[in-house]
Amino acid sequence: MGKQNRRAFIINTAVLGAGTLAPRLATADKKKMIIHHVFFWLKNPSSKEDLAKLIAGLQTLKNIKTIRRIHIGLPAATEERSVVDASYNVSELLFFDDLAGQKIYQDDPIHQKFIADCSHLWDKVVVYDAVDV
Amino acid sequence: MGKQNRRAFIINTAVLGAGTLAPRLATADKKKMIIHHVFFWLKNPSSKEDLAKLIAGLQTLKNIKTIRRIHIGLPAATEERSVVDASYNVSELLFFDDLAGQKIYQDDPIHQKFIADCSHLWDKVVVYDAVDV
Numbered sequence: 001m002g003k004q005n006r007r008a009f010i011i012n013t014a015v016l017g018a019g020t021l022a023p024r025l026a027t028a029d030k031k032k033m034i035i036h037h038v039f040f041w042l043k044n045p046s047s048k049e050d051l052a053k054l055i056a057g058l059q060t061l062k063n064i065k066t067i068r069r070i071h072i073g074l075p076a077a078t079e080e081r082s083v084v085d086a087s088y089n090v091s092e093l094l095f096f097d098d099l100a101g102q103k104i105y106q107d108d109p110i111h112q113k114f115i116a117d118c119s120h121l122w123d124k125v126v127v128y129d130a131v132d133v
Numbered sequence: 134m135g136k137q138n139r140r141a142f143i144i145n146t147a148v149l150g151a152g153t154l155a156p157r158l159a160t161a162d163k164k165k166m167i168i169h170h171v172f173f174w175l176k177n178p179s180s181k182e183d184l185a186k187l188i189a190g191l192q193t194l195k196n197i198k199t200i201r202r203i204h205i206g207l208p209a210a211t212e213e214r215s216v217v218d219a220s221y222n223v224s225e226l227l228f229f230d231d232l233a234g235q236k237i238y239q240d241d242p243i244h245q246k247f248i249a250d251c252s253h254l255w256d257k258v259v260v261y262d263a264v265d266v
C-alpha cells in the first residue's frame with residue numbers, strides 16, 4: 001500500500017467509523033437479529049441480597065461470545081396500566097446474530113454456571129424469543 | 134495543525150471509529166435506556182392479512198422521534214421449553230433515552246393512530262417496561 005492509498009484507507013475507515021454512530025434505529029440494519037428476553041420473579045422479592053446476586057450472575061453472561069447486545073433491567077417507573085406487567089424483578093435482554101448464536105449461548109459453560117449458581121433465587125421465569133420481521 | 138498532528142488525528146479517529154464497530158454490548162454504554170417490549174396476540178391468529186396489517190401499523194411507529202431503536206418481531210424458532218412463551222403473534226421492542234421519551238411516544242399522534250387503526254386486530258397485549266440496572 002502506497003502512502004496515498006494508506007492515507008485514503010485511514011480516512012475512509014474514519015468516515016465509515018463515524019457512520020456507525022449515526023442512525024441507531026435497528027430498522028436501518030439489514031440483519032434479522034434474534035432477540036431473547038427473559039423475565040425473572042424472585043423467590044424472595046423483598047431480598048435486596050437475592051436481587052444483587054441475580055444481577056451479578058446475569059453480568060457474567062456478557063462474556064459469552066455470541067451475545068451482540070445485553071441489557072439487564074429492572075421494572076421501569078412507567079405509567080401503571082392494566083396491560084403492563086411490572087410484577088417481575090429482573091429482566092435480561094440479549095441479541096444474537098442468528099439461532100445458532102442463541103443455541104451456543106444456551107450451552108455455554110458460563111450460562112450453565114449462571115443457572116447452577118442462581119436458579120435457586122427465582123420462583124418463575126418467562127422467556128420470549130423473537131426474530132426481526 | 135501540523136502534518137504529523139493531522140495524521141495522528143486521522144489515525145486516532147480511525148481507531149475510535151473502528152472501536153464503535155467492535156463491541157456492540159450495551160453494557161459498554163453509560164446511558165440507562167428505557168426498554169419497552171410489547172407482545173400481541175391476534176384475535177384471528179390464522180389470518181395472514183391481520184398479521185400483515187398489524188406489522189404495517191407497527192412500522193409507522195418508527196417515525197416517532199423519541200424512539201432510539203425499534204425491532205418488530207415474530208416468535209423465533211428456538212428450542213421449545215416450558216419457560217418459553219411462543220404463543221404471541223407479533224412483538225414490538227422499543228428503546229428510549231428516558232421515561233419522558235417513552236411518555237412522548239405514548240401520547241404521539243402516530244401512536245394514537247396506530248391504536249385506533251389496529252387495536253381491533255388483537256385479543257391480548259402484554260407490556261414489559263424495563264430500565265437498565
